[in-house]
Amino acid sequence: MPDSAVRDASTSAAPAVIEGFPAEQVLGFLREMLIYRRFEQKAEEAYAIGKIGGFCHLHTGQEGVALGFVGPLRPDDYALSAYREHTLALAKGISARAAMAELYGRVGGCSGGKGGSMHLFSAKHNFMGGWGIVGGQIPLATGLGWAIRYRGEDRVCVCFLGDAAVNQGSFHESLNMAAIWKLPVIYVVENNGYGMGTAFNRVTTTPMVEKSRAHGIPAHYVDGQDVLAVWRLMEDLLDRVRDGAGPQFVDAETYRFKGHSMSDPVSGTYRSKEEVESRVREDDPIAHVRDLLIQSGHLTRESLERMDEEVRELVEDAADFADRSPLPPEDSLHEFVYSDMDVHGRLFFDGRGG
């Protein structure tokens, strides 16, 4: 975010703490969110030249949610989302290289090129997808929570969903069951106000924070563009859930700076150009942290540019890696449809035996 308005500031008098966070940590937040932003811009560029195909949903503008909810998780906690999940995957520890290569459909991708933009997975990082059907991941998160409780572990599962998904039956069935069994699941609505081209207020008559009330699940509201607020809330919720408080529900208000997908305009009949421009100008989670750091004297124009340069190189390296990574081999077509191909009888009916 190089910004001509950035003023140089002396670091000598900088306080060590910003809104209760060590300044070093906040600098880390900035760098992390810059990676998300640059990653999505690179994806956009790669899509424009045909390196990435299919549907591609960018998370640009929602970086605060990604970092604030995923950052405080332990490596053994689960996270999963629908299809706007690139940066959530990065936040959970998947490398930019593996994520970008997956977007490119290459063998070096985190799903071996078989998933693509909507299906990033890493079992090692407990990042459980990457799901393509609105609301389809919510019962899965509930099941992951079930497994945690079944084994008596103190892990937590965080389930991201868009605002439109709360109108799916899967949402209500899942919240009800999670409540009955006090499952350690935090359901986070990334409330960006629009389900594709439909404003949320057109498809509901009750506010988002009330959606879990009928199921007896505590609801929380947070400004998703304020990563510090999100982080604080999430740390608190994780403590509570690990202590057995049962499922939690969060309405994280945020804003999508880009279109629903790459084939969708940034603004259009459903939201005005002015609305988008004003939110981008005034409600950028990255600019928010940047300004805090600059005002508190922990960031200069030079250090920001250095940071951005590093980040862009990291993302460029990811794209280069993706480009170099080969396409999956043809003979892998039938691989991993089943765990064990060497079973009795025939599993496939297109000319392949086994």
Add this chain to the structure above:
Amino acid sequence: MAVMTYRDALNEALAEEMERDDSVFLMGEEVAEYDGAYKVSRGLLDRFGDARVVDTPISELGFAGLGVGAAMAGLRPVIEFMTFNFAFLALDQVINNAAKTHYMTNGQLHVPIVFRGPNGAALQLAAQHSQACETYFVHAPGVKLVNPATPADAKGLLKAAIRDDDPVVVMESELLYNARGDVPEGEHVVPLGVADVKAEGTDVTIISHGQMVHVALQAARTLEKEDISAEVLDLRSLRPLDMEAILGSVHKTNRAVYVEECWPFTGIGAQIVALIQDEGFDDLDAPVQRITQADVPMPYARNLEKQSKPDAARVVDACRKVLYRN
């Protein structure tokens, strides 16, 4: 050997597998305190407790998906649908989530889950509660599906399904729950994908699975009186499909009749016929015949219901036809 009902054989399989592996749990509507809508889970709550035998809300989509998530985390859920008629609500979770996850994750995650429950026509339950649902599930690569015809196979196949690392749909034939038969005692596992010759013959192969195997056997007995020797091949598994058994039998008899409870249009039989014509063409002496449920929703009226179902008389006619005897 012990003589027991199909229902008790399933119950025994569940109990043995839960005993053997504590990652196995049973979840579904009325499975615990009510002992199961069809009493397949009778006594399991007392034996294993409510952490492992779990009553659910009426939320098929929800608990099917919960099962998939739990399986992704390494548990071995057995999800009971009170009947497969209700499983359509959960089809998204079975097809989009359970079946595809292993592939989509490039092998990183397994979904070792069993979806089970009664399937097929019952008696005067009408259009929405009396139907065979195999085709919906077996169509999707990533799903395995079995449909046992006898108590022994019911036990052996359910045990194999629970131990399998992939999603397995176990369709139990509702009308067979009270059927009695010999069941081997102790460890009895029937591998998925192995068909079984239920009656040997030389003139025509009647291929079937589940409840329809008994219709086929009845037809074979009638044909015997006409000096026609019919082989009854019970597929037991629809995916994996034991094509070697099918082709082997057709090679011997040169004629095949397929009997199923599904509708004819893109039914299981369509797949069987395609494979026989493709790989067993030179063995055929007549076009393969299919006997299926009539291509209509199940009527309620007793006479219409009877008329719509596959029965032994129709199978006998089809066998005569492929033998050029009519």
Add this chain to the structure above:
Amino acid sequence: MATKVHMEALSPTMEEGQVVKWLKAEGDEIAAGDLLAEIETDKATMELVARGDGVLRAILLGEGRTAPVGDVIAVIAAADEDVSELVAAAAPASTASPAAEVEEEPARTAAPTATPPSHAAPATTPPPTTPPPTPQPTPPVVRTDTPAAPAAEARKDGGRLRASPVARRLAREAGLRLEAVVGSGPRGRIVKRDIEAALAAGTATAPAPMPDVPGEDFVDVPLTQIRKTIARRLVESLGPVPHFFLTADADMARATELRQQFNELELGARISFNDIVIKATALALARHPECNAWWGGDHVRRHNRVHIGVAVAIDDGLITPVVRDAHARPVAEISNEVKELASLARAKRLTPDQYTGSTFSISNLGMFGIEQFTGVINPPEAGILAVGAVEERPVALDGRVVVRPRMRMTMSCDHRIIDGAQGARFLATLKDVLEKPLSVLL
């Protein structure tokens, strides 16, 4: 850090774009979002937008030039940044197609695989003339020598012999001719029990082989690498069937004499030059099986029997009824059959088995006074012979100019199957047969 400016896909179907105009010049300051260039896509002229800040350091694709989507066409970087490597790396890209990055297509046979015309089991073709007798009821009748009647029942409509797959397999394995078996199934289908009965009767095995036709009816010869390459290259050059043409001029004096003498015998049959050409061609083909062949895409099928397609003009086009086993049948019989087929053709009453399955074709425009022409091959056959008129022409013979009846023949050859020398050898044989035509009568 430098930003590469790519040729972007500005329409969903765009594969390459042309720079209409650069809106910025090298050295201009650029901010992300600035319009850089106008690009002509396959649909319209669109604007290309900068995706990075800096200075437009290099323009790599001039106005009016075209590059595939994905190519680097300019570089934006800081004023003092070294972009030489980027420029160097990008340079070849602006000429190479992005296809170079795509996995190479596995080498495939470029030629479309010609589907042989419906060859309903050649063994089932009965002599066309025998009338069907009354179908006999069971038990199935088996015959030994004259293949004839009972099969007619199975062939009634459309002439196809009906037999179940296993019946065909068992008959093949036992060396039993299906024509010899009466089918007891629906519509005369020969089924397994019919074969079993025939075999039990014990008389049906070892059918008389076709004269001059040992073993199977054809041999499939796998393509060699060079054959594959020739096939692929020539198709690229000349279309799916790469033709080449060979012309020979035959002296028809003795053939004219022979024809006269034959017709003076008043055998009730009169033969034409065309009948002689058919028979002579068939004999020559029998000696040059490489020309009596079909293109099979990944193999060449050499036929051991010669079925000549004879082009017949009909009201709305052309059809080539087939004279089967022309190499093995008397010319008079061929003559009769051609007449019958031609009249059926004009009446549009040919059945599919009467106009499919030819292994080579002949087109004769001599009756129109055409001296010489070329025919278009009837795929998947290896060739077609275009026959001109028999005309008196002055030729040099033994140092003197004499007037002789001559006939020009041009053979169109499928270069995927046969080469020039092979075609020439065949044509030389044909010329020889025509000039010493006694063998035509044998």
